[in-house]
Amino acid sequence: MTESVSSPVIVALDYDNADDALAMAAQLDPAVCRVKVGKELFTIAGPELVRKLVAQGFQVFLDLKFHDIPNTVAAAVRAAANLGVWMVNVHASGGERMMRAAREALEPFGAKRPLLIGVTVLTSTAEEELAPVGVGRSLNEQVVALARLTKESGLDGVVCSAREASALKTACGEDFALVTPGIRPAGAAADDQRRIVTPADAVRNGSDYLVIGRPITAADDPAVALQGIVKELAGN
Numbered sequence: 001m002t003e004s005v006s007s008p009v010i011v012a013l014d015y016d017n018a019d020d021a022l023a024m025a026a027q028l029d030p031a032v033c034r035v036k037v038g039k040e041l042f043t044i045a046g047p048e049l050v051r052k053l054v055a056q057g058f059q060v061f062l063d064l065k066f067h068d069i070p071n072t073v074a075a076a077v078r079a080a081a082n083l084g085v086w087m088v089n090v091h092a093s094g095g096e097r098m099m100r101a102a103r104e105a106l107e108p109f110g111a112k113r114p115l116l117i118g119v120t121v122l123t124s125t126a127e128e129e130l131a132p133v134g135v136g137r138s139l140n141e142q143v144v145a146l147a148r149l150t151k152e153s154g155l156d157g158v159v160c161s162a163r164e165a166s167a168l169k170t171a172c173g174e175d176f177a178l179v180t181p182g183i184r185p186a187g188a189a190a191d192d193q194r195r196i197v198t199p200a201d202a203v204r205n206g207s208d209y210l211v212i213g214r215p216i217t218a219a220d221d222p223a224v225a226l227q228g229i230v231k232e233l234a235g236n
């Protein structure tokens with residue numbers, strides 16, 4: 001696995017087959033960006049594809065957002081660590097006992113363990129969608145509360161929108177990693193995302209890692225799109 005990666009970009013390999021994902025990866029440099037395998041690709045291509053990406057030198061974020069009873073989540077996170085991934089995540093709303101079980105499952109991996117991250121509120125969620133699912137707090141309050149719980153449970157950071165990054169650095173400290181999807185270059189379509197931020201603003205707000213899918217993978221030339229984003233960040 002590449003030890004140092006020059007940009008904070010994590011390219012979301014959201015494809016419905018392994019060949020397309022590997023073709024995209026072939027256009028990427030593991031010294032420049034990381035890659036993310038999510039639910040669609042993992043369901044279709046499974047652990048073999050993850051092993052291939054790791055063998056190619058990529059730091060792989062396995063974005064399966066586990067949410068289950070503590071014993072099941074602990075076992076799933078352990079299985080992810082055995083694949084050699086760099087980062088894995090669980091839903092913070094699974095609660096402290098679930099998150100602590102996941103963290104403890106990684107103890108035997110020592111310094112080689114993946115980063116363990118809690119998902120706060122999905123970047124596709126808008127303020128008005130919280131009340132119907134029983135959340136009475138404001139979106140910002142909910143994100144901060146879940147991030148604090150994630151930190152108290154011993155995890156390394158959270159997934160959030162870069163809109164909340166500054167508040168979370170204040171609430172949880174500089175070392176608490178902020179992983180932010182919902183990144184859109186100026187003028188790009190929001191698609192199904194609701195809390196979007198440009199790459200440069202995300203870094204200015206305090207994001208540590210920028211998860212970017214369609215603005216790169218659906219571009220006419222994905223390598224050029226990535227280069228443009230990396231350049232924008234370098235000028236930051």
Ligand SMILES: O=c1ccn([C@@H]2O[C@H](COP(=O)(O)O)[C@@H](O)[C@H]2O)c(=O)[nH]1
Pocket residue numbers: 012014038063119121122123124159160181182183191193211212213214215
């Ligand atoms: O809150 C979240 C958590 C995960 N994601 C994932 O990130 C990418 C974003 O892709 P885009 O094409 O750049 O919108 C995708 O894989 C999501 O599953 C997220 O968007 N928001």
